[in-house]
Amino acid sequence: MLGELNNYWVKMNILLVEDDLSVGDFVATELIAAGHACCHKTNGEDGLREARSTFYDVLVIDRMLPLIDGLTLLKTLRNAGITTPALVLSALGEVDDRVQGLKSGADDYLVKPFSMAELIARLEVLHRRSSSPSNAAQTTLSVADLRMDLLSQKVWRDGKLLNLQPREYKLLEYMMRQAGQVVTRAMLLEHVWGYHFDPQTNVIDVHVSRLRQKIDKDFETPLLTTIRGAGYRLGPA
Amino acid sequence: MQVRKVLTSLTFRYIARYLTVLCATVFILLACLYAYFSYTYFDELSESIVEEVETIQIIYRGQSLKGVNQYIEDQLSTPATSRYYYLVTDSQGRKVAGDLSASPSYIEFSEGWVGFSAALLQLGKPVEVDFLARPATLDDGNQIIVARYYADAFEKANLVFSSLSRAMVATLLLGVIGGFFSASATLNRVEHLNMELSRIIRGNPGQRLNMEQEKGYVRELAVIMNDMLDQMESLMQGVRRVSDNIAHDLRTPLTRIRNNLSQLRADSLAESSSRNVEQIIAECDDLLETFNALLRISALEAGSRISGNNEVDIGAVLHDVVELYEPLAQQKGIVIGIDAPAQHNCRGDADLIFQMFANLIDNAVKYSAENGIIEVRMRTLPDQVHSIIIADSGPGIPAADRKNVFRRFFRIQSSRSETPGHGLGLSLVRAIAQYHQGSVELGSNNPGLQVRVKLPGTTLSHSVTS
Numbered sequence: 225m226l227g228e229l230n231n232y233w234v235k236m237n238i239l240l241v242e243d244d245l246s247v248g249d250f251v252a253t254e255l256i257a258a259g260h261a262c263c264h265k266t267n268g269e270d271g272l273r274e275a276r277s278t279f280y281d282v283l284v285i286d287r288m289l290p291l292i293d294g295l296t297l298l299k300t301l302r303n304a305g306i307t308t309p310a311l312v313l314s315a316l317g318e319v320d321d322r323v324q325g326l327k328s329g330a331d332d333y334l335v336k337p338f339s340m341a342e343l344i345a346r347l348e349v350l351h352r353r354s355s356s357p358s359n360a361a362q363t364t365l366s367v368a369d370l371r372m373d374l375l376s377q378k379v380w381r382d383g384k385l386l387n388l389q390p391r392e393y394k395l396l397e398y399m400m401r402q403a404g405q406v407v408t409r410a411m412l413l414e415h416v417w418g419y420h421f422d423p424q425t426n427v428i429d430v431h432v433s434r435l436r437q438k439i440d441k442d443f444e445t446p447l448l449t450t451i452r453g454a455g456y457r458l459g460p461a
Numbered sequence: 462m463q464v465r466k467v468l469t470s471l472t473f474r475y476i477a478r479y480l481t482v483l484c485a486t487v488f489i490l491l492a493c494l495y496a497y498f499s500y501t502y503f504d505e506l507s508e509s510i511v512e513e514v515e516t517i518q519i520i521y522r523g524q525s526l527k528g529v530n531q532y533i534e535d536q537l538s539t540p541a542t543s544r545y546y547y548l549v550t551d552s553q554g555r556k557v558a559g560d561l562s563a564s565p566s567y568i569e570f571s572e573g574w575v576g577f578s579a580a581l582l583q584l585g586k587p588v589e590v591d592f593l594a595r596p597a598t599l600d601d602g603n604q605i606i607v608a609r610y611y612a613d614a615f616e617k618a619n620l621v622f623s624s625l626s627r628a629m630v631a632t633l634l635l636g637v638i639g640g641f642f643s644a645s646a647t648l649n650r651v652e653h654l655n656m657e658l659s660r661i662i663r664g665n666p667g668q669r670l671n672m673e674q675e676k677g678y679v680r681e682l683a684v685i686m687n688d689m690l691d692q693m694e695s696l697m698q699g700v701r702r703v704s705d706n707i708a709h710d711l712r713t714p715l716t717r718i719r720n721n722l723s724q725l726r727a728d729s730l731a732e733s734s735s736r737n738v739e740q741i742i743a744e745c746d747d748l749l750e751t752f753n754a755l756l757r758i759s760a761l762e763a764g765s766r767i768s769g770n771n772e773v774d775i776g777a778v779l780h781d782v783v784e785l786y787e788p789l790a791q792q793k794g795i796v797i798g799i800d801a802p803a804q805h806n807c808r809g810d811a812d813l814i815f816q817m818f819a820n821l822i823d824n825a826v827k828y829s830a831e832n833g834i835i836e837v838r839m840r841t842l843p844d845q846v847h848s849i850i851i852a853d854s855g856p857g858i859p860a861a862d863r864k865n866v867f868r869r870f871f872r873i874q875s876s877r878s879e880t881p882g883h884g885l886g887l888s889l890v891r892a893i894a895q896y897h898q899g900s901v902e903l904g905s906n907n908p909g910l911q912v913r914v915k916l917p918g919t920t921l922s923h924s925v926t927s
Binding site for chain 2: 246250253254257258315336337338339340341391417418419420421422423424425426427430431434452453
């Protein structure tokens with residue numbers, strides 16, 4: 225993971241609250257192996273105490289926890305003014321609770337079982353979003369010589385207007401907002417298409433390669449790169 | 462063929478066999494009784510004739526022919542059917558006295574008995590009847606025959622016999638009809654049990670037969686079947702748990718291998734080895750994805766929580782899936798046609814339903830030939846069940862394999878080598894359909910595959926089974 229993310233990689237200080245020991249140990253070990261610092265707590269009370277007393281970059285909280293459940297923990301933290309970005313883990317079949325989770329102050333939601341690449345990519349996006357606060361009143365996005373006008377919904381590269389389909393526009397907008405970050409296929413599906421699911425084939429790749437045709441084909445430096453085993457990244461290499 | 466089914470049922474055959482044995486036994490018993498009574502009757506008859514002969518002999522000895530004539534005349538007053546008939550002949554065979562006509566044609570029986578038939582005046586008209594007779598020689602060489610009519614005994618016996626046989630036929634008929642109905646009642650109960658059981662096995666192995674309505678041996682059967690279901694379920698869970706544990710436990714070392722490999726690739730490797738490493742990483746990812754898919758299916762199958770479920774617009778989800786897959790299909794020149802009205806809702810999880818249809822359309826695109834056609838149609842059946850058909854023009858699935866393809870890791874031999882995939886796509890489809898109390902069936906599209914997914918509509922009450 226370290227290599228793939230090269231200069232974009234930032235070490236994160238992560239708090240993991242997960243009562244399932246096999247999942248928890250696995251995630252903690254992998255996070256540490258990926259070069260991050262990870263503190264693992266196994267119940268809601270310990271997790272809450274730890275999150276209040278120590279500063280973390282991101283929180284990973286299981287939804288079902290002993291003593292204090294994940295969503296209550298999160299609400300308590302938010303009420304106490306702690307805005308550390310948090311990702312909530314949930315078992316399959318609780319997917320519907322995503323809305324509820326996001327209302328409780330979660331910034332992202334991941335359904336078990338998940339791949340570590342997915343989790344790490346999401347944590348990095350969360351971390352970056354919080355460390356470089358975006359301007360809410362933003363009307364244009366730009367990455368290198370790519371420029372997007374959010375009001376007129378037009379995109380230019382090197383001053384040349386690009387003709388994008390609505391879905392391609394949404395795809396590019398999301399990738400521009402996460403510029404420099406690895407975005408996974410699941411993240412694209414979630415934010416561009418609005419569904420959480422695991423495609424069996426390269427269905428997303430087809431959409432991305434169509435977009436790539438339009439934004440990279442006639443230009444010297446490619447902006448949209450495929451990160452093997454993880455997803456895509458928009459930005460100068 | 463309900464009648465045929467009842468007739469061939471075990472219960473009916475049992476009842477029929479029982480009836481046959483019963484009737485045969487009763488018949489044999491009757492025959493024995495008949496033989497016994499006729500034997501005693503003839504015994505008494507012959508004894509009384511012998512006595513009568515002796516009486517005549519005594520009278521003849523004392524009062525000669527005149528006395529005998531007097532005696533015979535005295536007897537005429539008793540009814541024709543229950544009296545003796547007499548014939549006295551001289552040594553040349555001429556009739557001397559008596560009320561029988563001279564020398565009828567005799568049939569010789571053993572021990573000096575003879576039999577003959579003669580017309581008897583009964584109720585004014587002559588009736589041919591059978592007589593049993595005993596000839597004897599009187600002291601002076603004259604012959605005497607004493608005869609007695611016995612057909613009435615036979616008649617009575619025949620009457621009894623025929624009424625008994627009629628009763629037996631009636632018993633047999635009524636028994637068969639009764640047997641038919643009781644067999645069909647039993648069959649209905651067993652059939653009900655059958656249906657319940659096959660529904661449980663096909664659908665939710667966590668359900669049990671309802672024993673409260675059953676009585677007697679059907680109840681015992683239900684208890685045993687429930688025990689069997691318990692065992693089956695725990696075995697199934699055991700197997701699943703083992704495979705889940707394997708999948709779960711292997712994820713850790715596999716992820717570590719994968720991460721080490723990507724570390725290795727980052728270190729300056731030669732171009733060719735770097736490509737090899739990438740290949741291995743991709744395979745690790747495939748394997749990890751397979752494990753995740755396996756765990757996901759298990760979680761769905763074990764999941765009874767439908768808590769927090771929402772209204773899902775199936776039509777809208779179908780349009781989204783088709784929109785997502787259109788570019789992929791276009792690469793192969795495949796056209797996806799969709800006919801699915803919006804606002805047809807079901808209760809459930811939109812992401813899972815999306816996943817289910819995505820897997821199906823993914824398969825359809827994967828297996829369709831270039832320039833094929835995929836059709837997606839949704840209809841609502843009268844019982845508020847939404848039926849979604851996804852039909853392709855690919856090679857289809859042979860009928861024999863249509864059940865197996867839902868099993869984990871099952872792949873049709875021909876597709877094993879040709880197309881990528883881990884053989885879990887349809888397992889997941891079925892798990893999702895069943896999670897939503899729906900079903901999925903495969904059929905032929907002549908040619909091609911037709912997948913029919915049924916999801917209960919929202920007006921249907923949701924029974925959450927545990």
